[in-house]
Amino acid sequence: MTGGKDEGKRAGEGQDLAPETLSPEQAQAELATLAKTLNAANLAYHREDTPEISDADYDRLKRRNAALEAQFPDLKRADSPSDQVGAAPADGFGKVRHDIRMLSLSNAFEDGDIAEFDQRIRRYLNLSDKDPLVFTAEPKIDGLSLSLLYEDGELTRAATRGDGEVGENVTANARMIEDIPQRIAGAPARMEVRGEVYMSHADFEALNTRQTDAGARTFANPRNAAAGSLRQLDAEVTRHRPLRFFAYAWGVLSDPLAETQMKAIERLASFGFETNPLTRLCDGPKEMLAQYRLIEERRATLGYDIDGVVYKVDDLALQARLGFRATTPRWAIAHKFPAELAWTWLEAIDIQVGRTAALSPVARLTPVTVGGVVVSNATLHNEDYIAGRDSRGAEIRGGKDIRVGDWVQVYRAGDVIPKIADVDMSKRPDNSVPYEFPVTCPECGSDAIREEGDSVRRCAGGLICPAQATEKLKHFVSRAAFDIEGLGARQVEFLYAMCWISEPADIFTLPGRDQDGDRLTADPAKRLAHGLEDPERRVDLLTGLAEMLRTAGVPVDDEDPAHVVAAIRHLAQRPLAQIKGWGEKSADNLFAAIEERRRIPLNRVIFALGIRHVGEVVATDLARHFNTWEALLTALDAARPAQERYLAVEAAEAEERALAADEGRRARVKEARDKVWEGAPTLEDSARAAWADLIDIDGIGAKVAVSLVAAFAQPAERGSINRLAEWLDIRKIATPEASSSPVAGKTLVFTGTLVKMTRPEAKARAEALGAKVSGSVSAKTDLLIAGPGAGSKARKAADLGVETIDEDGWLNLIADT
Ligand SMILES: NC(=O)c1ccc[n+]([C@@H]2O[C@H](COP(=O)([O-])OP(=O)(O)OC[C@H]3O[C@@H](n4cnc5c(N)ncnc54)[C@H](O)[C@@H]3O)[C@@H](O)[C@H]2O)c1
Numbered sequence: 001m002t003g004g005k006d007e008g009k010r011a012g013e014g015q016d017l018a019p020e021t022l023s024p025e026q027a028q029a030e031l032a033t034l035a036k037t038l039n040a041a042n043l044a045y046h047r048e049d050t051p052e053i054s055d056a057d058y059d060r061l062k063r064r065n066a067a068l069e070a071q072f073p074d075l076k077r078a079d080s081p082s083d084q085v086g087a088a089p090a091d092g093f094g095k096v097r098h099d100i101r102m103l104s105l106s107n108a109f110e111d112g113d114i115a116e117f118d119q120r121i122r123r124y125l126n127l128s129d130k131d132p133l134v135f136t137a138e139p140k141i142d143g144l145s146l147s148l149l150y151e152d153g154e155l156t157r158a159a160t161r162g163d164g165e166v167g168e169n170v171t172a173n174a175r176m177i178e179d180i181p182q183r184i185a186g187a188p189a190r191m192e193v194r195g196e197v198y199m200s201h202a203d204f205e206a207l208n209t210r211q212t213d214a215g216a217r218t219f220a221n222p223r224n225a226a227a228g229s230l231r232q233l234d235a236e237v238t239r240h241r242p243l244r245f246f247a248y249a250w251g252v253l254s255d256p257l258a259e260t261q262m263k264a265i266e267r268l269a270s271f272g273f274e275t276n277p278l279t280r281l282c283d284g285p286k287e288m289l290a291q292y293r294l295i296e297e298r299r300a301t302l303g304y305d306i307d308g309v310v311y312k313v314d315d316l317a318l319q320a321r322l323g324f325r326a327t328t329p330r331w332a333i334a335h336k337f338p339a340e341l342a343w344t345w346l347e348a349i350d351i352q353v354g355r356t357a358a359l360s361p362v363a364r365l366t367p368v369t370v371g372g373v374v375v376s377n378a379t380l381h382n383e384d385y386i387a388g389r390d391s392r393g394a395e396i397r398g399g400k401d402i403r404v405g406d407w408v409q410v411y412r413a414g415d416v417i418p419k420i421a422d423v424d425m426s427k428r429p430d431n432s433v434p435y436e437f438p439v440t441c442p443e444c445g446s447d448a449i450r451e452e453g454d455s456v457r458r459c460a461g462g463l464i465c466p467a468q469a470t471e472k473l474k475h476f477v478s479r480a481a482f483d484i485e486g487l488g489a490r491q492v493e494f495l496y497a498m499c500w501i502s503e504p505a506d507i508f509t510l511p512g513r514d515q516d517g518d519r520l521t522a523d524p525a526k527r528l529a530h531g532l533e534d535p536e537r538r539v540d541l542l543t544g545l546a547e548m549l550r551t552a553g554v555p556v557d558d559e560d561p562a563h564v565v566a567a568i569r570h571l572a573q574r575p576l577a578q579i580k581g582w583g584e585k586s587a588d589n590l591f592a593a594i595e596e597r598r599r600i601p602l603n604r605v606i607f608a609l610g611i612r613h614v615g616e617v618v619a620t621d622l623a624r625h626f627n628t629w630e631a632l633l634t635a636l637d638a639a640r641p642a643q644e645r646y647l648a649v650e651a652a653e654a655e656e657r658a659l660a661a662d663e664g665r666r667a668r669v670k671e672a673r674d675k676v677w678e679g680a681p682t683l684e685d686s687a688r689a690a691w692a693d694l695i696d697i698d699g700i701g702a703k704v705a706v707s708l709v710a711a712f713a714q715p716a717e718r719g720s721i722n723r724l725a726e727w728l729d730i731r732k733i734a735t736p737e738a739s740s741s742p743v744a745g746k747t748l749v750f751t752g753t754l755v756k757m758t759r760p761e762a763k764a765r766a767e768a769l770g771a772k773v774s775g776s777v778s779a780k781t782d783l784l785i786a787g788p789g790a791g792s793k794a795r796k797a798a799d800l801g802v803e804t805i806d807e808d809g810w811l812n813l814i815a816d817t
């Protein structure tokens with residue numbers, strides 16, 4: 001960590017000395033150090049969204065600070081961390097002064113603290129132990145708080161907490177969040193709703209993958225990702241970050257919402273806000289702790305991070321009497337979960353190869369329990385991360401590198417893949433050596449190349465790399481791509497091992513499909529050949545294939561390549577229905593499911609190809625722009641010379657930057673670059689135009705275009721794409737403007753079970769007709785399509801007066817379009 005951390009540690013370790021044994025001079029010095037450390041941590045956490053110390057360390061130091069201040073009230077500093085909430089707004093944002101301050105919460109860490117909280121309140125209110133005192137208990141969402149001002153039902157302003165007094169104006173950004181209603185009915189004329197913006201685990205992982213692919217910074221945890229995504233100067237960035245919002249509090253109100261906390265929350269829900277379903281009323285500490293246990297149990301499966309449980313006095317009249325301390329309300333407390341940290345040995349670093357050919361290092365750990373879950377793996381991101389640097393080249397973990405044999409601190413946030421938070425250098429073995437990141441692919445032996453400006457190293461093996469090929473195939477059949485029922489990751493691995501499929505087109509020629517369909521798509525011997533050159537690789541390859549065969553019920557001797565190859569060949573001659581684990585019925589179903597997907601919208605095809613930087617959104621943008629497969633191919637081919645030119649200029653410019661110091665060489669490079677642009681052969685106007693057209697598409701820039709053109713230009717890949725296209729009937733997706741459907745421009749929500757089409761299909765259909773499909777019902781919802789088993793969403797829609805129809809009604813509605 002940074003210097004701040006080390007000072008923090010020293011200050012923290014001063015805990016050995018009880019406050020009352022310190023001299024005032026010692027206390028003063030420690031308070032100064034604590035103020036410095038905590039203020040720096042606050043800035044890093046709240047302003048930069050990149051914490052430099054763990055939350056547990058932060059909380060510990062803050063408690064230490066409070067303990068010293070209690071012992072030496074005279075020494076309390078003017079800039080005491082105890083009096084501060086968050087951090088002042090960052091430059092660049094407009095500032096918003098909160099009419100009612102946005103505060104922090106005091107913390108409880110032990111069960112006993114809860115009874116004490118109850119007692120404290122009773123004393124303050126002069127209540128006896130017999131008087132009823134009801135609390136709400138709800139999850140403490142680990143995101144960042146947001147204030148939303150509604151005037152006459154219109155969202156007019158959104159602001160972050162900032163330092164509690166002045167926050168950042170993020171109105172444009174908040175408008176991009178689906179959970180936040182733009183307009184509400186039946187609310188007080190002036191109403192400030194407060195709550196938490198957060199990111200789900202799934203969205204967080206997907207975002208980090210996208211960031212890694214794009215060579216951009218990744219986020220340490222969902223909270224930082226949410227904060228970093230909301231606090232964007234360009235709201236367009238926020239639009240592409242899937243943020244969510246729970247409402248749980250309020251500020252300014254022209255009329256009260258209700259008489260109790262719980263009823264007020266219900267009112268917020270009735271306006272169309274998401275409120276947390278785990279909110280309960282508790283009759284005293286015993287029930288509060290029971291709810292704490294329950295929420296703690298649910299924690300791992302919620303799909304988003306929570307870091308504790310918040311208890312609030314339910315009666316709002318009592319809340320008003322209790323009021324506030326400097327930075328916290330007296331009527332609420334946050335009961336924090338124990339830190340999800342643990343120390344263990346790092347036994348090995350394995351490299352996994354993914355669809356985009358990235359080599360991802362994974363730490364294999366001596367299993368250890370972290371926050372109730374046994375952890376044996378942790379992600380290591382890339383070679384810089386292992387070396388102690390982040391994606392911008394700045395030091396992380398104080399520049400400590402990670403080595404095999406290290407004693408490491410594992411950090412886990414909810415469900416999210418664990419990370420290495422720290423390395424104990426004192427336990428590092430004397431003979432330890434820095435980890436050497438492989439420069440060849442461990443799966444296929446090809447060179448692993450790290451390109452200028454890329455944080456990851458990628459296998460250059462392309463389709464000969466079994467890891468890349470299977471990952472590409474898995475992506476191809478995934479939900480948002482071809483979504484073939486009965487063909488998941490496991491089946492793909494098996495079919496690949498059988499050499500039945502090595503590229504997407506093979507899926508349409510599986511043996512047993514037709515009378516004559518016993519085609520063997522790839523010769524196992526050929527696949528082995530590459531690996532066989534390398535004796536070490538060969539063993540791995542054979543073991544892998546033999547393992548697959550054993551799963552299929554065919555025992556083989558993995559010492560003997562000829563035997564493995566022969567066994568695969570033999571098995572592959574049989575139709576799928578005769579292979580163990582498939583059977584007539586499931587093979588038939590699979591074939592039917594495959595057949596059904598031959599007719600497919602263009603955006604899915606583009607997405608399914610698994611091209612770097614081309615996710616669902618980009619694929620849809622492309623499909624809308626080009627309309628047909630043929631138009632897309634023509635455009636990409638036409639743009640190819642311009643793309644090559646663009647890359648050449650980029651390379652020359654990079655070199656120029658690298659040589660910035662050396663005048664003479666720079667001039668030569670500049671000359672070379674000018675030649676690239678001006679020298680013969682000149683670019684055809686058509687190429688220039690095609691390239692310009694491509695990078696002008698909303699949401700597509702040069703980076704996406706480079707990768708897209710390259711994917712279609714590379715002969716092997718293009719061959720594979722063409723073979724696939726032969727099998728498909730690729731459909732246009734309707735442009736929303738052109739759609740005359742009654743659902744065009746409407747916001748729809750699907751709930752319950754659909755019988756006649758799957759949810760993803762219904763969604764695609766609706767979107768093709770120009771509708772927007774949302775996951776939750778709010779005041780913005782125009783139409784709810786509710787199948788059997790519809791629950792809270794249907795009730796909410798009824799409350800809000802949202803029109804609701806069933807699946808048949810939906811099919812009728814879209815029948816003519
Ligand atoms: N690692 C670091 O360097 C660092 C630095 C500063 C702060 N922190 C972390 O942040 C915490 C302090 O930050 P804080 O001032 O935001 O306090 P807090 O997170 O402990 O509690 C207050 C916040 O809880 C949130 N909250 C979530 N669910 C809520 C609910 N249901 N009801 C009410 N509020 C809810 C609100 O945003 C509120 O502002 C520390 O405990 C620490 O873990 C860490």
Ligand SMILES: [Zn+2]
Binds near residue numbers: 445459461468
């Ligand atoms: Zn490879």
